[in-house]
Amino acid sequence: MAKPTPLDHQLHKRLLDHLSTAVLLLDQDLRLRYLNPAAEMLLSTSAQRAVGQPLPECFFDDPDAQAALIRCIEEGHPFTRREARLQFAPGQELTVDYSVAQLAEPGRSPSLLMELQPLDRLLRIAREEALVHAHQATRALVRGVAHEIKNPLGGIRGAAQLLERALPAPDLAEYTRVIIDEADRLRALADRMLGPRRLPNFRSLNIHECLEHVRQLILAEHPEGVRVQRDYDISLPEIPADRDQLIQVILNLARNAVQALTEANMPDATVIFRTRVQRQFTIGAQRHRLIARIDIQDNGPGIPEELRETLFYPMVSGRANGSGLGLSIAQSIISQHQGMIECESTAGRTVFSLLLPMEHITGTEGESESP
Incomplete structure (x- = not known):
């Protein structure tokens, strides 16, 4: 040999x-x-x-x-x-x-x-794919239920209006008014369950301008008690996105963070806005050369472990007065941008991360809804 x-x-x-x-x-x-x-x-x-x-x-x-x-x-x-x-x-x-x-x-x-x-990348891809599929299936179910709710509501509201006109005494109208108001409230809830009504209007935008807009809103709503810090990568180029929808998502996440901090009476309540570029990153089954990562971080008590797996499902909320639709709608909007929202949470550190492709977006996964 x-x-x-x-x-x-x-x-x-x-x-x-x-x-x-x-x-x-x-x-x-x-x-x-x-x-x-x-x-x-x-x-x-x-x-x-x-x-x-x-x-x-x-x-x-x-x-x-x-x-x-x-x-x-x-x-x-x-x-x-x-x-x-x-x-x-x-x-x-x-x-x-x-x-x-x-x-x-x-x-x-x-x-x-x-x-x-x-295995971290493979496990993350598998976890993301499972989350996307579960979210799509749940959204389809919720949309079907919302449509079924809206159909009889129109008849209930119309019948209540006709009854109001036929009542013999004006003081009885308060009862039909309750029916009409509750029907309107349920219709508004069904509209929220249906999610975004239009496709994103993609334009090149500066993500830091959107973050600064949300930061000013948060500081105006909570002038004392909550600090909003910035940790920006100023080299981040413009990205294709819908400005109004992106602001809606960031504002929802930031308000959730502030509410968690105020409800827990955190002595040093802090929210951090952070931006970074990540290379060769896989979202779902697609690999992107560059993505923008936008983190909304707070130092609150963290998300209960039993909610973390179902956090983005509709009607799931950690607050008694929460509708459980905000995060689901936010995930739907980011999905239409071919991106994803991830969450990591431990006591003292909760981070919601928006992952958005930086290349030109040629199509969307969402569909517009008629009112």
């Missing part, structure tokens, strides 16, 4: 360098001997800095994983871990599948080959 030549070694290194799978080589003391570029990116380090260092402690948080590594180096038993959560630093957590196998060469100490496949 021919021995490997330097040319073979160069080819093998080129193959490893071009893999999208992160590859680590560990010595018998579980110190790093080699990282390919995918591993450098995954671990947020460089090979020059990492080689010779011990395997990060997050791989040893699970005693079973630590025992499996030792057993693999001593006895050669390969193993695989699925959806392992690795925390390299505060706020830097990854979900990965990784496999470990022993490499044994005659006359040399055994080493370990570790392959890591990041």
Whole structure:
């Protein structure tokens, strides 16, 4: 059997360098001997800095994983871990599948080959697709119910008006007026359940102008007690969007944040408007070269865990007097912009993120409604 030549070694290194799978080589003391570029990116380090260092402690948080590594180096038993959560630093957590196998060469100490496949992006895409499908199905159901409500309401209101004219005593009209007012209220609710009545009117706009408009409205409504901070990426170019609809969405999210802060009597109530650009980002099943990320963050008590999975569904609200339609309508508007709203919430930090494509939008997913 021919021995490997330097040319073979160069080819093998080129193959490893071009893999999208992160590859680590560990010595018998579980110190790093080699990282390919995918591993450098995954671990947020460089090979020059990492080689010779011990395997990060997050791989040893699970005693079973630590025992499996030792057993693999001593006895050669390969193993695989699925959806392992690795925390390299505060706020830097990854979900990965990784496999470990022993490499044994005659006359040399055994080493370990570790392959890591990041899952965060795949899990997020799956979660987003499930959310989009559930939202579309729920919206279709709610729209059907809203249409069915509106049809008899017209007859009820008309009959009440005819009855009002035929009443023998004027003071009895207060009863028909109650019927008419309640029918109007239900019709308004049904209109809100139907969502946006028109397609977006896309124009290139400065997202910071929309955020500043909402910020002034919030400060006018709450002159004391709530701070609205700005953390803008001023290099963000104009994006295609409907200004009025985008302001409606941002204002809804900002008011929700302020209400959560005021109801909880937070001593240092703060809302943060943040803008960033993200590259090569997938929304649903479509990958976008550039997206604009607009965060509405507050330091309130957080969203109850039982509401987080159904937060964007119609008629779901965390407040006793809430209609549960605001977030559903906001998600519908952003869906028509081919974007998405995400939410992350823990005690002391809740962030609603608007993800909007920055390229030209050629079509929409929504449909206009007639009044």
